[in-house]
Amino acid sequence: MLGIKDAVTATTLVALGTSLPDTFASKIAAEQDTTADNAVGSITGCNSVNVFLGLGLPWLVAAIYWRIKGQQFRVDSGDLAHSVSLFTVLSLVCIAVLTARRLIPCLGRGELGGPPVQKIATGALLFGLWISYVVLSSVHSH
Structure with a gap:
């Protein structure tokens, strides 16, 4: 509707929406610990899960779906x-x-x-x- 490219939407709105709750969790971890290790580990771990599950799981489901259909699953880079x-x-x-x-x-x-x-x-x-x-x-x- 706004004419924003998908790549821009993904790197701003979607990424921010999935990472903002993790940021607040890391803030709480930082406040409750004497070092920042848990906060940095929390945000790194949360973002890793978001990336690996958020990309990997739908990719796996799509690959299986198109394989069952007998077609090739292809996404341009x-x-x-x-x-x-x-x-x-x-x-x-x-x-x-x-x-x-x-x-x-x-x-x-x-x-x-x-x-x-x-x-x-x-x-x-x-x-x-x-x-x-x-x-x-x-x-x-x-």
Whole structure:
């Protein structure tokens, strides 16, 4: 209805809708633990389940369905290579930021929280990584 491409909808609305509840679960884990390990593990695990089950299960069902029908199940790759490459690069930046926050004293000596300036700057940077992913994926899909 709005003329938004499927790839843009998938990387924004669908991804946000499936990940937002996991974000709140990770926030609670971060508040209840003395380290950020459970929070980071929670969000990583939740997103892994979303990706592997959210893609794998429907893919498996479709492959079985079309095999029973005697037809080939085929999906064109589209922008998957670009999206995965971009996600990998931005994920490595995120991991580097979390590692630096843990190891460098002036950054707060922890992945989450810490001094207000470092905490806000890290949050803004990570939010910026998400915005970068959405914008670069959207531009590439047009």
